[in-house]
Amino acid sequence: MSRPRAQLVVDRRGALALAASIVASLTLLFAAGISGCQAQREPAPSAGSASPNAGKVAVDTKLVAFLSKARAANHAADLAIAKGDRRGAITQLLRVTEGPRPTLSPEVVEVLADAHARLAELWSEEGEFVEASREVEDGLELATEVTLFRANLFMARGIVEERRMKALEAKGDEKGAAAARDAALQALDTAMTLQERVIDQALAPEPVE
Structure with missing residues (x-):
């Protein structure tokens, strides 16, 4: 049985770096595919010969465009x-979550x-806690x-709570504040537990062939 893909422990902006890395990698593959095809270009193939598309590198333009859009959206959000x-x-950022997207993949x-x-x-910084909780649930x-x-996402839930x-507390609602405190502690504990599992996966020895 194969080991789960190791995850790097990074901050919540990790997906932005991931998007940049994947976009760059796929762009290089695309360029390599074009140059490779040009270098190996021969006269028009005769009947029964291999397809002229043989050897080309398949690039998912929808995925590349989506990842590039997400990177741009994060930079635009930073500027705002x-x-x-x-x-x-x-x-x-809503343009990323609510806009068109390719078929779901890990990336x-x-x-x-x-x-x-x-x-x-x-949303929680704006005091819009219903919207903030909805974003966590959607994620x-x-x-x-x-x-x-x-x-x-669980860490974000903890911050929201x-x-x-x-x-x-500022409104004098002690009961509500206590419930929110408990929810925050539970969410943060779940976040740490998940991160510990991610670290364990990353440190696990490679399976012996």
């Missing part, structure tokens, strides 16, 4: 936040999960495997 426009940052799920986690934190429905991205707790 830098000038104090959290709503503008939210609008940019797509990771980028979407990261965007949902970031949106949850931004968890996508990121079902034991990965750092699922863990980061901590902010909810403080907002309720």
Whole structure:
């Protein structure tokens, strides 16, 4: 039985770096495919010969475009936040989670999960806790495997609940604040447990052939 794919332990912006890396890799593959085909180009094949498309590198343009869009959206969100426009940052990231996307793959799920986690934190900073919780739930429905991205969604839930707790304390709602505190602690504990499992997977020895 093959070992689960090792996950690198990075911060919640890991999917942005992932998107950049995948876009760069696929772009290089695409370029290599073109140059390889040009270098091996011969006169038109005769009947019964191999297809002229043989040897070309297949590139999923939908995936590359989506990952590139996600990277751009994160940069745009950073710029909006830098000038104090959290709503503008939210609008940019919603283009990733609510816009067109390719068929779900591990890369797509990771980028979407990261965007949902970031949106949850931004909504909670705005005091919009219903929207923040919805973003976490949407992300968890996508990121079902034991990965750092699922863990980061639980961390985002913990942050959302901590902010909810403080907002309720400010209103004098001690019972509600206590419930939010408990929810925050539970979510953060789950996040740490998942990250420990990710680390264990990464440190596990390679299977012997």
